Amino acid sequence: MTDLSNRIGAVNDVLNAVSLLTWDSRTMMPGGGAETRGQQIATLTRLARDILLSEETRTALKAAEAAAQPGYTAEGQQVIQTREAIEHHSRVPADLIEARAGLRTVAQSAWIEARSKSDFSIFAPHLEKTVELSRRYADAIGWEKHPYDALISLYEPGETVEGLQSLFATLKAGLKPILAAVQARPQPRTDFLTRDYPEEGQRAFGLKMAQKFGYDLTRGRLDTTVHPFEVSFTRNDVRITTRYRRDFLPASIFGTFHEAGHGMYEQNVDPAYTRTTLATDLIGLYAVGGTSFGAHESQSRLWENHVGRNRAFWRLNFAELQAQFPDKLADVTADEFYAAVTRIQPGFIRVEADELTYDFHIMLRVEIERRLIEGSLAVKDLPEVWNAAIKSDLGLTVPDDARGVLQDVHWSTGYFGSFPTYTVGNVMAAQLMDTLRREQPDIDIALADGDYASLAGWLRGKVWQHGRRFTRDDLLIRATGRALDPKPYLAYLTGKYA
Amino acid sequence: MTDLSNRIGAVNDVLNAVSLLTWDSRTMMPGGGAETRGQQIATLTRLARDILLSEETRTALKAAEAAAQPGYTAEGQQVIQTREAIEHHSRVPADLIEARAGLRTVAQSAWIEARSKSDFSIFAPHLEKTVELSRRYADAIGWEKHPYDALISLYEPGETVEGLQSLFATLKAGLKPILAAVQARPQPRTDFLTRDYPEEGQRAFGLKMAQKFGYDLTRGRLDTTVHPFEVSFTRNDVRITTRYRRDFLPASIFGTFHEAGHGMYEQNVDPAYTRTTLATDLIGLYAVGGTSFGAHESQSRLWENHVGRNRAFWRLNFAELQAQFPDKLADVTADEFYAAVTRIQPGFIRVEADELTYDFHIMLRVEIERRLIEGSLAVKDLPEVWNAAIKSDLGLTVPDDARGVLQDVHWSTGYFGSFPTYTVGNVMAAQLMDTLRREQPDIDIALADGDYASLAGWLRGKVWQHGRRFTRDDLLIRATGRALDPKPYLAYLTGKYA
Numbered sequence: 001m002t003d004l005s006n007r008i009g010a011v012n013d014v015l016n017a018v019s020l021l022t023w024d025s026r027t028m029m030p031g032g033g034a035e036t037r038g039q040q041i042a043t044l045t046r047l048a049r050d051i052l053l054s055e056e057t058r059t060a061l062k063a064a065e066a067a068a069q070p071g072y073t074a075e076g077q078q079v080i081q082t083r084e085a086i087e088h089h090s091r092v093p094a095d096l097i098e099a100r101a102g103l104r105t106v107a108q109s110a111w112i113e114a115r116s117k118s119d120f121s122i123f124a125p126h127l128e129k130t131v132e133l134s135r136r137y138a139d140a141i142g143w144e145k146h147p148y149d150a151l152i153s154l155y156e157p158g159e160t161v162e163g164l165q166s167l168f169a170t171l172k173a174g175l176k177p178i179l180a181a182v183q184a185r186p187q188p189r190t191d192f193l194t195r196d197y198p199e200e201g202q203r204a205f206g207l208k209m210a211q212k213f214g215y216d217l218t219r220g221r222l223d224t225t226v227h228p229f230e231v232s233f234t235r236n237d238v239r240i241t242t243r244y245r246r247d248f249l250p251a252s253i254f255g256t257f258h259e260a261g262h263g264m265y266e267q268n269v270d271p272a273y274t275r276t277t278l279a280t281d282l283i284g285l286y287a288v289g290g291t292s293f294g295a296h297e298s299q300s301r302l303w304e305n306h307v308g309r310n311r312a313f314w315r316l317n318f319a320e321l322q323a324q325f326p327d328k329l330a331d332v333t334a335d336e337f338y339a340a341v342t343r344i345q346p347g348f349i350r351v352e353a354d355e356l357t358y359d360f361h362i363m364l365r366v367e368i369e370r371r372l373i374e375g376s377l378a379v380k381d382l383p384e385v386w387n388a389a390i391k392s393d394l395g396l397t398v399p400d401d402a403r404g405v406l407q408d409v410h411w412s413t414g415y416f417g418s419f420p421t422y423t424v425g426n427v428m429a430a431q432l433m434d435t436l437r438r439e440q441p442d443i444d445i446a447l448a449d450g451d452y453a454s455l456a457g458w459l460r461g462k463v464w465q466h467g468r469r470f471t472r473d474d475l476l477i478r479a480t481g482r483a484l485d486p487k488p489y490l491a492y493l494t495g496k497y498a
Numbered sequence: 499m500t501d502l503s504n505r506i507g508a509v510n511d512v513l514n515a516v517s518l519l520t521w522d523s524r525t526m527m528p529g530g531g532a533e534t535r536g537q538q539i540a541t542l543t544r545l546a547r548d549i550l551l552s553e554e555t556r557t558a559l560k561a562a563e564a565a566a567q568p569g570y571t572a573e574g575q576q577v578i579q580t581r582e583a584i585e586h587h588s589r590v591p592a593d594l595i596e597a598r599a600g601l602r603t604v605a606q607s608a609w610i611e612a613r614s615k616s617d618f619s620i621f622a623p624h625l626e627k628t629v630e631l632s633r634r635y636a637d638a639i640g641w642e643k644h645p646y647d648a649l650i651s652l653y654e655p656g657e658t659v660e661g662l663q664s665l666f667a668t669l670k671a672g673l674k675p676i677l678a679a680v681q682a683r684p685q686p687r688t689d690f691l692t693r694d695y696p697e698e699g700q701r702a703f704g705l706k707m708a709q710k711f712g713y714d715l716t717r718g719r720l721d722t723t724v725h726p727f728e729v730s731f732t733r734n735d736v737r738i739t740t741r742y743r744r745d746f747l748p749a750s751i752f753g754t755f756h757e758a759g760h761g762m763y764e765q766n767v768d769p770a771y772t773r774t775t776l777a778t779d780l781i782g783l784y785a786v787g788g789t790s791f792g793a794h795e796s797q798s799r800l801w802e803n804h805v806g807r808n809r810a811f812w813r814l815n816f817a818e819l820q821a822q823f824p825d826k827l828a829d830v831t832a833d834e835f836y837a838a839v840t841r842i843q844p845g846f847i848r849v850e851a852d853e854l855t856y857d858f859h860i861m862l863r864v865e866i867e868r869r870l871i872e873g874s875l876a877v878k879d880l881p882e883v884w885n886a887a888i889k890s891d892l893g894l895t896v897p898d899d900a901r902g903v904l905q906d907v908h909w910s911t912g913y914f915g916s917f918p919t920y921t922v923g924n925v926m927a928a929q930l931m932d933t934l935r936r937e938q939p940d941i942d943i944a945l946a947d948g949d950y951a952s953l954a955g956w957l958r959g960k961v962w963q964h965g966r967r968f969t970r971d972d973l974l975i976r977a978t979g980r981a982l983d984p985k986p987y988l989a990y991l992t993g994k995y996a
Contacts, residue, residue: 029735037735
């Protein structure tokens with residue numbers, strides 16, 4: 001086992017270096033460094049793959065397989081995950097990887113131009129090629145029921161078209177009446193959200209709360225970026241970023257809570273898993289401790305929405321925020337603030353969507369991806385399909401493609417299959433909270449008192465510490481008694497909004 | 499050539515990643531990340547060496563050798579340097595590298611304890627082992643006249659004990675009368691250097707001057723560290739750090755000038771040399787464009803001392819500094835400021851030494867290293883030899899070993915052979931300035947007018963752009979007509995201080 005551990009440890013070290021190169025490029029790097037930084041990231045990613053696929057690793061794997069324990073031991077999982085990753089990468093030909101990388105550069109430029117001109121025809125030919133290569137990629141990876149399953153598995157192993165169609169049917173049916181109920185009510189005041197809020201006070205409040213939740217600054221730090229993210233270089237160094245909008249206070253507050261949720265997941269993976277496959281995505285070639293994108297999103301959404309977008313939270317903590325901005329928030333009550341930050345308003349833009357309409361944006365994208373990959377939808381018909389769905393789901397008329405089908409970067413990068421994980425995260429967060437409430441009926445009283453350690457401790461035991469040892473559904477079954485289930489999520493949204 | 503270029507490019511990419519991991523650990527990393535960061539750096543350094551020594555690189559080298567041009571072409575140099583590096587690393591056994599790395603960790607802890615208790619006996623046994631391994635290392639590298647030559651060559655290729663002994667004899671003889679002349683004169687006032695200077699104003703002045711010199715912030719940045727340094731990740735991203743002492747203004751000013759000098763060297767290496775051996779130290783496994791440690795130090799010392807510690811510089815720029823600290827510097831003239839920052843005062847501590855006594859500290863250390871490595875001096879006798887030299891060279895009685903033989907980190911890390919490069923840098927800086935003055939008699943008028951572009955342009959043409967294409971002495975012969983020569987340095991110091 002030692003030898004395989006050393007090999008995997010080296011892969012993890014290299015991938016953590018890639019993560020640092022990326023973090024730095026988004027937070028610290030002077031503009032001139034972009035081109036050579038790109039070469040450095042490409043070289044190190046290729047090296048990580050080379051080490052994984054090398055003869056030495058294969059030999060070490062065979063020795064480890066001979067010595068492996070049966071069942072869910074960490075050592076056994078490392079053997080299984082290494083084998084799977086070697087087989088995965090062996091199935092994907094080098095020329096396809098190169099073709100995808102080459103197309104990505106061109107397609108992203110075209111997408112940027114298309115979006116700025118709101119002209120889908122500029123992007124369409126590149127998207128057609130991207131779909132074609134994604135389909136070839138799916139075939140290389142291998143699939144049984146649906147080619148899109150192969151792409152989904154890159155981000156959410158075990159999830160399938162079949163599973164998502166059932167999930168989405170239930171969600172759509174459940175969400176629509178809640179949305180109708182909310183829209184029948186008058187809107188709360190939100191005028192105070194858009195006053196001028198200096199960055200310093202936003203940062204102080206966000207960081208103070210993140211630390212209260214349990215985000216550990218001795219193994220983390222908070223920086224500023226245009227697009228907030230969380231990234232780790234082992235559990236010992238887990239960094240988050242946020243964006244401060246002086247004219248819209250909620251952006252940094254809930255953004256920081258969100259990234260702190262991601263960060264706590266990584267900071268609390270069992271230390272014994274450091275530099276093993278249980279803290280490394282060997283298929284995605286990414287050093288991460290969370291077991292899937294959806295599971296990760298469940299933790300960020302849980303702290304953002306269940307903890308942060310919560311009336312009791314603001315009754316307890318609004319005075320703290322007021323203390324940062326005494327002249328700006330003097331005329332606002334905690335309940336008014338809560339009402340404003342949970343206001344529901346259908347819109348065109350996914351990343352600005354509220355908690356109730358967000359999943360409609362996701363379901364539309366997933367549906368389109370599935371049909372593109374299976375060949376039942378032509379790229380040229382995308383705007384029409386998109387606009388029709390926004391009309392039927394949210395009652396809105398899309399004014400232009402920039403605010404419609406061209407709004408997300410994802411399709412220009414070729415990352416088909418990642419959209420489902422956003423909704424998976426929402427569903428999983430509610431399912432976990434539902435179980436916790438059954439096990440600890442006083443948890444809401446604890447949270448209302450500012451005791452976040454009880455929640456964090458429960459999540460650590462049920463989710464965080466396990467790293468990538470269990471798949472998402474195995475984790476859920478162990479934690480809640482069942483696989484992914486939308487009922488608690490709909491019950492949560494109904495209770496909160498209907 | 500292409501294939502060798504790709505292999506060397508990959509080595510350079512990995513070594514640049516190591517440099518970023520190191521920069522981050524000294525500027526940004528939360529404390530908890532230290533242990534796993536150390537593993538990441540070790541893995542990547544080993545990988546860089548593995549790529550260099552791989553069969554693929556050897557095969558590519560043979561093909562490149564067959565196609566190489568004779569003479570000093572960049573391609574030809576890459577072939578020669580790759581061959582030399584492979585031979586170097588092949589001569590050093592893996593168990594010796596491991597033994598040195600293992601000892602380093604233990605010896606550094608012992609040194610920290612020894613220095614804090616000012617008790618040399620705690621460090622002595624570890625230093626004995628370090629000397630022994632350094633001698634084995636020298637033997638593995640190979641040497642002709644003196645084993646210390648092998649260690650010096652790691653930092654200053656081409657330099658030797660013989661060369662240094664001749665250099666130091668001339669320097670000692672020349673420096674002593676200058677020092678005596680200075681000490682016969684009254685000391686200038688320095689009271690204003692130790693007033694309270696907020697960091698912000700120090701940073702603004704230092705950075706403004708560095709940019710005026712030519713340090714390019716679109717390919718660089720300035721951060722804060724305890725021990726200032728410069729590091730690059732290709733010429734497109736060259737970062738410097740400094741330290742702000744509120745109670746001692748010159749520290750950050752001349753520290754920033756010094757690091758900007760290093761930074762401009764790296765920023766101005768020929769772009770065609772990016773990711774080649776001409777911007778990579780394949781023997782030291784460090785991605786650097788400067789051709790030797792001494793040549794690098796010549797550039798930092800040139801901007802720090804020849805440009806910065808210059809009467810005309812302060813007559814031009816003192817008002818700018820006063821503007822940052824109007825209430826602190828109102829009672830000071832430019833000439834008084836110049837006199838204060840060029841005050842000569844022998845002291846115990848190397849890193850605090852003035853321009854005239856600095857080399858005595860270096861010569862003492864080099865003499866001790868040479869004798870330790872050749873076996874003519876026992877570790878136990880170090881304090882006695884040290885204290886006697888400080889008495890005879892500087893007229894001071896060392897009060898304790900913490901302010902004597904234990905003051906530098908170098909010997910605990912096993913980096914024997916790097917001390918000579920500090921004095922080499924001082925000598926080389928003066929030699930370059932001497933030649934420039936002969937070629938451009940108006941250069942001092944230009945500098946006095948704040949025209950730093952003439953100096954920077956000359957250095958770019960003579961030194962910076964060449965990267966590692968020429969050795970230090972080849973570079974000097976091309977630039978000044980002769981190899982390293984202490985006469986201009988002594989003439990400069992005589993003119994400035996005697």
